[in-house]
Amino acid sequence: MNWAFLQGLLSGVNKYSTAFGRVWLSIVFLFRVMVFVVAAEKVWGDEQKDFKCNTAQPGCHNVCYDHFFPVSHVRLWALQLIFVTCPSMLVVMHVAYRDDRERKNKLRYGENCQRLYMNTGKKRGGLWWTYVLTLVFKIAVDATFVYLVYHIYEGYDFPLLIKCEQKPCPNKVDCFISRPTEKKIFTLFMVVSSLVCILLSIIEILYLIGKRLRECISKVHHSRHVTTDQMSSGSTLMDQSTLKLGREKTPVTPAPSYRVAIS
Template sequence: EPVTEFTWINRYMNWSNLCLLSGVNKYATSFGRIWLSVVFVFRVLVLLVAAEKAWGDEQGNFRCNTAQPGCHNVCYDHFFPVAHVRLWALQLIFVTCPSLLVVLHVAYRMERERKHTLKYGEGCSHLYADMGKKRGGLWWTYLLSLIFKMAVDAVFIFLVWYIYEANDFPLLVKCHEDPCPNDVDCFIARPTEKRIFTVFMVVTSMVCILLTLCETVYLVGKRCYECKCIWIRSKSPFSLECNIFLFKNYAGKYTF
């Protein structure tokens, strides 16, 4: 069986990798869980199941009305410098890798806790009240992963728009690249189908950016509210609203 970009995507997005990535759910907010669902259902599955039909043998289905040697390849490279599927595959890899950093950071915390327990015994105090609590370095790792995911999606949306001229797929295109004689008519296979899938993937990327932005605002807003509550407690220790908030979210860190 020939190895295509779809075979490669299937190998990367196998069940073990998806299960590892789904472990991020333990540490994500509600927005993060929705983001992960959108990535799995509307991006990975659509790319593997539907896009393969539209981009299966793209170069073989690209036809030009000339027999000039090399013209067909030059025209194809001009209109499709990078295949959509390969761009989307790279986008999925880059956009999911930051989430794995959160899992690795938690694994680092667990290893530190294990070594601490081995050194001082089971009855010693814990280094972390909750391994998965987004505090300290883990909070910054999580925040940076969100920013990186938004940046990756935004960059790839721009690349698709820039390379493919606003996602336009006409049935007939004119090619006048060397060594083609004069203007050559070339025909794109399944142009409407390609346009629909491209718009769909761009829209889902925008939805993912919006979800990640909401999660970033929520995360930063929650931290700001925590700082505000700490300041209020320093002035008024019996503030009911702030005490309830700190108890629910940071019971192991503050004394009540």
């Protein structure tokens, strides 16, 4: 698995993320990817080799191991990290599409033409929906894999002793897992980090929706204020013009003249 490519991808989308998105990226790198690469692969490297059963019956060891560990934890977590990080590529691709449209618009109408986007990386319009949908997909992926780990392995515990009675085992045999406590700690760590990422994604969605609603409400208030000002100024101008016309149309009554009769 090319972790350098994954790191470059997530670092590229980091500049288009919110503060919560950057925290999410930090947790994915430090507490999931780094722990997975440095420690988890070594902890589960000997899981099948050191899985021992107290019988020499051919095939019993393999059947019991496949029954209790149908999917390797390491491969399941690798698949989870791929699915949870690849949606970030959609955001980068959408921004690249906007940049390409802006470039073609400048080539067609010149450098001084009206821009299609004031900021191609600003989460408005389609990019806002793309970003929110990627967050929803990340939540669904993490929640699904957390449930799969619990369902497949019947919890997050690693018992010291496993009772196996699968065929071709002659009877109920005892099987032992290598380093069960260490594996339990790393499993709980990965599950908790996944839950934290789910919580951060939910908070980020609520933040984006709240911010968008606040902007829409402020625009509505601003438009109403402008309309009220225009109507008020129009009424004032009409009153002034009416008053002026009234003054012009009012006839001037001449002063009465009185004649004094001289007797």
